[in-house]
Amino acid sequence: MEAERAAKVGIASALLVLAGAAIAAYGLDQSSKFLVVSNLTEGEIVPVLGSALQWQFVRNPGAAFSLASGMTWIFTILAAAVITFIVWFARRIRSIAWAVVFGLLLGGVLGNLTDRLLREPSFGLGHVVDFISTPWFIPAIYNFADIAIVSSMVLFMILTIRGVGLDGNREVKAKVSTATPEAATSDAAASDGRAFSASPELARES
Numbered sequence: 142m143e144a145e146r147a148a149k150v151g152i153a154s155a156l157l158v159l160a161g162a163a164i165a166a167y168g169l170d171q172s173s174k175f176l177v178v179s180n181l182t183e184g185e186i187v188p189v190l191g192s193a194l195q196w197q198f199v200r201n202p203g204a205a206f207s208l209a210s211g212m213t214w215i216f217t218i219l220a221a222a223v224i225t226f227i228v229w230f231a232r233r234i235r236s237i238a239w240a241v242v243f244g245l246l247l248g249g250v251l252g253n254l255t256d257r258l259l260r261e262p263s264f265g266l267g268h269v270v271d272f273i274s275t276p277w278f279i280p281a282i283y284n285f286a287d288i289a290i291v292s293s294m295v296l297f298m299i300l301t302i303r304g305v306g307l308d309g310n311r312e313v314k315a316k317v318s319t320a321t322p323e324a325a326t327s328d329a330a331a332s333d334g335r336a337f338s339a340s341p342e343l344a345r346e347s
Contacts, residue, residue: 150309152232155240159231162244163251166289170252173285174270181272194275199282200260200268217265220254236309242296249289 150158177198181187187196227247234240253269260267271282305311 150235150237150240152235155234155236156231158237158240159234159244159247162241163248166245166248166285167252167255170249170285170289171255173272174252174256177270177272186274193277194273196272197274197282198270198272201271201282202266202268214265217254217257220250220257223250224254234307236305236307238296238300238305239307239309242293242300245289245293245296249286249293252284252286252289 177196181196181198183198183200185196185198189195224247227243227250231243234243256269257267258264260270262268269284269286271284271287273284273288274282303311
């Protein structure tokens with residue numbers, strides 16, 4: 142195995158990148174929701190790019206992309222657990238790419254958790270504000286927190302497939318020889334011949 146360095150940084154730099162990604166995702170999510178709630182009425186549809194992109198204000202009691210409605214408390218508890226895990230796990234990260242992954246996940250989960258804790262109808266049961274509609278792409282309404290979460294999962298899969306570790310190193314499999322048995326035998330014979338001819342004393346004795 143050979144190791145290939147891939148954007149490896151110190152713990153302080155990784156934490157700064159993680160915090161920056163989380164703050165950016167959380168800020169974009171909450172500011173966009175504030176604008177939607179302040180300027181749109183629930184159920185209103187505003188075309189942005191025709192039918193390709195629309196703003197459609199809805200309140201979602203379920204998970205991302207309006208899934209599993211009626212399980213708000215469960216998602217609230219799971220979100221809190223995910224945030225706790227990320228905060229505890231962050232000190233192990235030494236890679237910019239992995240810092241971005243966990244930063245986007247933290248910002249996205251925290252964005253939707255804020256809605257569940259502070260919005261109506263009650264603490265812990267609040268409905269998440271969704272407003273992005275792209276019917277041609279996915280038949281659901283979502284928000285920037287959902288986008289951040291899904292983006293983190295996509296980056297997670299890419300880094301995992303490429304073998305990039307939390308320390309920023311990427312393992313590359315050693316090349317496997319594809320030489321045929323005949324070629325290997327020929328090379329071995331040639332090597333023996335060179336060794337024999339290189340030893341006059343051995344030649345005379347034989």
